[in-house]
Amino acid sequence: MGIPESQLKVWSHQGSITQSATTYSVIKNALEATSTAYHGKNYKVFLQGSYGNDTNIYAESDVDVVIRLDDVYYSDVTQLSREDKEAYDQAFTPATYSYDEYKKDVLKALTDRFGSDVKAGDKAIAVAANGSRRKADVIAAMQFRRYWKFKSTYDTNYDEGICFFNGAGERIANYPKQHSENLTTKHQGSNLWLKPMVRVLKNLRSKLVADGALKAGVAPSYYLEGLLYNVPSEMFGSSYTDCFVGAMNWIQAEADKSKLVCANEQYYLLWEGSQTSWERVNAEAFIEAAIRLWNEW
Numbered sequence: 001m002g003i004p005e006s007q008l009k010v011w012s013h014q015g016s017i018t019q020s021a022t023t024y025s026v027i028k029n030a031l032e033a034t035s036t037a038y039h040g041k042n043y044k045v046f047l048q049g050s051y052g053n054d055t056n057i058y059a060e061s062d063v064d065v066v067i068r069l070d071d072v073y074y075s076d077v078t079q080l081s082r083e084d085k086e087a088y089d090q091a092f093t094p095a096t097y098s099y100d101e102y103k104k105d106v107l108k109a110l111t112d113r114f115g116s117d118v119k120a121g122d123k124a125i126a127v128a129a130n131g132s133r134r135k136a137d138v139i140a141a142m143q144f145r146r147y148w149k150f151k152s153t154y155d156t157n158y159d160e161g162i163c164f165f166n167g168a169g170e171r172i173a174n175y176p177k178q179h180s181e182n183l184t185t186k187h188q189g190s191n192l193w194l195k196p197m198v199r200v201l202k203n204l205r206s207k208l209v210a211d212g213a214l215k216a217g218v219a220p221s222y223y224l225e226g227l228l229y230n231v232p233s234e235m236f237g238s239s240y241t242d243c244f245v246g247a248m249n250w251i252q253a254e255a256d257k258s259k260l261v262c263a264n265e266q267y268y269l270l271w272e273g274s275q276t277s278w279e280r281v282n283a284e285a286f287i288e289a290a291i292r293l294w295n296e297w
Contacts, residue, residue: 003297008240011203012196015056023063023134030113037105042070048176055198059206063136073143088150106140122167144173172275175264193236219286223278229263
């Protein structure tokens with residue numbers, strides 16, 4: 001029978017905008033306070049995640065915020081030629097402001113403003129919901145550069161992203177700007193179906209978890225965005241039903257899953273043992289559960 005068009009339409013609706021916008025403004029003001037230890041340094045505060053990409057649903061309350069320090073950067077030089085690597089090494093200047101020190105300064109800036117509502121997690125600093133303020137996750141990040149060319153400081157070519165370190169000291173690099181821009185371009189190319197369909201999948205996932213048909217954490221929103229990003233624009237039809245059936249049929253019957261990419265186009269979507277890719281067993285669990293829900297509705 002399939003999930004009714006009316007239910008898919010309900011699931012397509014965007015979550016809170018006003019509360020999320022207010023929360024972001026409050027967090028941003030705290031991070032940009034003149035009393036912070038990093039005041040005067042070159043940094044930028046911006047959104048990432050579902051709210052920043054207009055794919056948030058009512059069941060998702062978190063506002064994801066990044067504060068990226070640009071005075072210090074980490075880099076990937078594995079793609080450079082030997083000559084370019086030598087030029088990079090000669091130009092490189094060690095930083096005097098460490099990541100650990102920077103993250104402690106960001107944590108203090110938030111604690112000074114929000115007190116005991118602030119807790120440092122493995123990756124992000126969480127600011128608990130309070131009153132009308134929604135929960136926020138703040139990533140203290142530094143600029144990240146994946147170099148493709150380095151002839152001199154003034155003659156380079158690189159992809160710019162962010163990086164941060166988890167509790168185990170592992171560096172995690174990602175590209176939220178490319179992710180957001182690519183999603184928007186694909187959304188426009190799909191006749192504005194992509195982002196509503198991402199919200200459909202997120203709500204469908206929430207139902208699967210609530211029904212015990214899928215374990216929580218198996219299908220993060222970031223990867224659901226990536227999954228639909230790979231679906232050709234012509235698979236998005238003239239209704240939510242057509243879009244769902246077209247996307248799922250393409251994913252299961254036509255896609256080369258080993259070549260699917262994250263929406264930032266910097267990483268493969270399905271890759272084992274990576275902090276920035278979806279474990280294939282988890283992706284398959286979600287896809288199979290979604291199709292089963294459709295067939296058994």
